[in-house]
Amino acid sequence: MEKFVDKNYFLVTKTDTKSNITYANKPFLEILNCHERDILHKPHNIVRHPDMPALIFKLMWETITKQKEIFSYVKNKTFDGHFYWVFANITASIDEQHNIIGYYSVRRAPNKKALEIVIPLYARLLEAEKKSGVAESERVFEEFLLKQECNYEQWVNQLQRL
Known part of the structure; x- marks a missing residue:
């Protein structure tokens, strides 16, 4: 069963460099139907829904490890067996020397x-x-974007304005 994010809420998490959750705000915990102790210091992919293509996470990691932000549509699972969709903005947190922390x-x-x-x-x-791995998924996606006559960033930002 699908849950819906309240349009007035932001779901916020912070992770360490290995993607272990170090902070989660109350709306995030509420939609997951869990407590901080259930997710703190656990890998963020604890909420990854199996319907999500690995390619999307590959794009995310390639972008954020270069200290660039990325926007993406993500389907997550909850602790009570439900799912929800979000429009996510992910960025690197950096220290004063510009190292990712x-x-x-x-x-x-x-x-x-x-x-x-x-x-x-x-x-x-x-x-x-x-059928053929992430490389094939990437080929399919690149073909899709070519037909749209845009790159990933343009495409994802256009979607949110539909």
């Missing part, structure tokens, strides 16, 4: 019209991954 993610309710595009696309990407 962790990551910061702020998520909000996704544009429902965008999900009409994202959900079937992610299903295609996941199918490609299951």
Whole structure:
């Protein structure tokens, strides 16, 4: 069963450089139906839904490890067996010497019209991954973006404005 993020809330987490959760705000804990003790110091992928293509996380890691921000649509699972969609903004947290010391993610309710595009696309990407790996998923996605005549960043930002 699907849960929905309140449009007035932001779901916030911070992680260390290995993606272990070091902070989670109350709205994040509430949608997951858990307590801090259930997720603190655990890998962030504890909430990763199996419907998410690995390619999306590959793109995220390639971007944030270069200290650039990325926006993405993400489907997560909850501790009570439900799921929810978010529009996520992920960035690196850096120290005074510009070293990455962790990551910061702020998520909000996704544009429902965008999900009409994202959900079937992610299903295609996941199918490609299951058949031939992430490289095939990446090829399918690049072909999709070519047809859209834009890059990933342009595409994802256009979706939120639909």
